[in-house]
Amino acid sequence: MGIGIKKIIFTLLTACGLLTAVMSRAQTTPFSIIQVDSLLKQTPKPVLILLSTDWCQYCQMQKQQVRKNKKFKEKSALFYYVEFDAESKEPIRFQEKDYVYKPTGANIGTHELALALNGPHRLAYPTWILLDKNYQVLFRHGGVLPPAQLEELLDTLEKVNL
Incomplete structure (x- = not known):
């Protein structure tokens, strides 16, 4: 040669x-929470949301586990993965409704969308939320999701036609 x-x-x-x-x-x-509406209109599929904050060490650990998880990468075509900062100050339009940051004290607060996604439960970080293609909550878990449980969730996503 x-x-x-x-x-x-x-x-x-x-x-x-x-x-x-x-x-x-x-x-x-991850996709931005702002993209979800248009993504679901183009190609409907489940949305897996990791609700977190910048200061939460467990959230950062969970994000690292996701990035290193081979099964997560392999099955990522089955769903949209979103990391949403529960303390984001950006106004967000989601499901044709506007959500804003609500201060609760000096330099502290929570985004209304985080509260809406979390539901009636006590807000914990991280929180995992799985929505079907019609925005219905199928799964919600407050706290770290161990790798084995994350993989079980991914297996369930593959088996169930959401």
């Missing part, structure tokens, strides 16, 4: 490797 062909093959293999790395990373890149 000539040097030119080797260089072309090397370049193609490198490009394929980079593309694979980008695609595998993209699978665990």
